[in-house]
Amino acid sequence: MITINSTIGNIYHDGNLRKRYEEMSSQSLCESIRINRMEAQRVRMRKKSSKGTDIALTMTPGTKLRHGDVLMVANDKMITIELEPENLAVIQVKDNIHEHDAVQVPVTIGHAIGNLHRPIKLEGRKIYFPIQTDSEIEMFKKIFGPLSDHLEISHTKKVFEPEERMDIHEH
Amino acid sequence: MTAKRIPRLGIGGPVGSGKTMLIEKIVPVLAAKGYNAGIVSNDVVSREDADRMRHNLATEQGILSEDLVIGLATGGCPHTAVREDPSMNISIIEEMESKYNYLDLIIIESGGDNITTTFSPALADYFIYIIDVSGGDKYPRKRGLGIETCDLLVINKIDLAPHVGADLTIMERDAKAVRGDKPYVFVNSMTGQGIAQVTEHIIRDILFESPPKTVAKN
Numbered sequence: 001m002i003t004i005n006s007t008i009g010n011i012y013h014d015g016n017l018r019k020r021y022e023e024m025s026s027q028s029l030c031e032s033i034r035i036n037r038m039e040a041q042r043v044r045m046r047k048k049s050s051k052g053t054d055i056a057l058t059m060t061p062g063t064k065l066r067h068g069d070v071l072m073v074a075n076d077k078m079i080t081i082e083l084e085p086e087n088l089a090v091i092q093v094k095d096n097i098h099e100h101d102a103v104q105v106p107v108t109i110g111h112a113i114g115n116l117h118r119p120i121k122l123e124g125r126k127i128y129f130p131i132q133t134d135s136e137i138e139m140f141k142k143i144f145g146p147l148s149d150h151l152e153i154s155h156t157k158k159v160f161e162p163e164e165r166m167d168i169h170e171h
Numbered sequence: 172m173t174a175k176r177i178p179r180l181g182i183g184g185p186v187g188s189g190k191t192m193l194i195e196k197i198v199p200v201l202a203a204k205g206y207n208a209g210i211v212s213n214d215v216v217s218r219e220d221a222d223r224m225r226h227n228l229a230t231e232q233g234i235l236s237e238d239l240v241i242g243l244a245t246g247g248c249p250h251t252a253v254r255e256d257p258s259m260n261i262s263i264i265e266e267m268e269s270k271y272n273y274l275d276l277i278i279i280e281s282g283g284d285n286i287t288t289t290f291s292p293a294l295a296d297y298f299i300y301i302i303d304v305s306g307g308d309k310y311p312r313k314r315g316l317g318i319e320t321c322d323l324l325v326i327n328k329i330d331l332a333p334h335v336g337a338d339l340t341i342m343e344r345d346a347k348a349v350r351g352d353k354p355y356v357f358v359n360s361m362t363g364q365g366i367a368q369v370t371e372h373i374i375r376d377i378l379f380e381s382p383p384k385t386v387a388k389n
C-alpha cells in the first residue's frame with residue numbers, strides 16, 4: 001500500500017507535469033485513481049489504481065482533489081486522479097438577448113437552478129449542471145419554456161468541476 | 172494545536188433498519204481486535220439510541236467509557252445534520268479528537284431514507300448505508316443517494332425474507348446492477364451473520380489495516 005498525503009500538481013495546469021505525463025503515458029507508465037465528485041472532497045480513502053496499485057489517501061482536511069491531480073511521480077510510475085464523467089444538462093444562452101431581457105433571462109435561469117440546489121459550471125455562454133436522468137431535460141425545457149427563443153437545452157456526459165466561489169449544497 | 176484527525180465512519184439508514192444494532196455488533200468485534208471507537212448518534216428529538224448503546228456497550232459490556240457515546244438531538248431531519256450542514260457533528264467530533272486521542276475510529280449514526288441520505292465528505296470518510304428486507308426486494312433497484320453512493324451497502328434482517336416475501340437473489344442481482352463494483356453484505360444482526368464481513372471492510376478501507384493505537388487512555 002502506498003500512502004499519499006498531498007498532491008504534486010495538476011497535468012492540466014502545469015505545463016511541465018503535462019509534458020512528463022504525455023511522455024510517461026506513451027510508455028504506459030501512467031495509472032489513475034477514478035473517483036466521483038463526492039469522493040474528491042474526502043481526505044481519507046483507500047483506492048486501487050487502474051493498474052491495481054493499492055493507494056491510501058490521507059490528505060489535509062479541506063483538500064479537494066481535482067481531475068488531473070498528480071499523486072505520485074517516479075521514474076517508472078505516475079499516478080493521477082481521474083474524475084468520473086457525469087450526466088449534465090447544458091443550457092446555452094443565445095446571443096439574441098436584448099437590453100430588456102438582460103436581467104430576466106439570466107436571473108430566471110439562476111433562480112430555477114438554485115431552487116433545485118444544483119451546483120453549476122459556467123463556460124462562455126454555456127451553463128452546466130448535473131442531472132440524474134436524461135428525462136430531466138424535458139422538465140427543464142418546460143421550466144424554461146417562456147425563454148425558449150433565447151436558450152438551447154441539451155445534455156452531455158463529461159467531467160464536472162463546479163464553480164467554487166459558491167459554496168452550494170446539493171441533493 | 173489542532174488534534175490529529177481520527178478516521179470517521181458514517182452509518183445511515185431508514186428508521187428501524189438496524190443502524191443501532193449494527194453498531195452494537197461491530198464495536199465489540201473491533202474492540203476484540205484492539206480498536207477503540209467513539210460514537211455520535213443523531214436523532215430528531217430523543218437520545219434513545221445513544222442511551223441504549225451507552226447502556227449496552229459501556230455500562231453492561233464495559234467496552235468503552237460512557238462519555239464516548241454521544242447523543243445529538245438535531246431538532247430537524249437528522250440527515251441534514253450529516254449532509255447539508257454537518258457543523259454540529261464536526262464540532263462534537265473535533266472535541267472528541269482533542270479529548271480522546273487514543274480513539275481509532277469515530278462512528279456517526281444518522282437516520283435517513285434511501286432518496287436523501289448521504290454523508291458530507293467533510294464529515295465522514297466512509298459511508299455505510301443499511302436497509303432491511305422488510306422494505307421489499309425492490310429496495311436496491313429503486314436506487315437513491317444512500318443505496319447508490321454508499322461505500323458499503325448492508326442488507327439487514329435477512330432471516331425475515333421468507334416471512335415478508337422478499338427474494339434475496341433479486342436484492343443481490345439489483346444491488347450488483349445499481350452499485351457496479353461497490354460492495355454489499357447480507358447481514359442478520361441478531362445472529363451476527365455478516366458482521367465479520369462488515370468489520371473487515373471497516374478495517375481495510377477506513378483504518379487501512381493499521382494496528383490499533385498505542386496511546387494511553389487518560
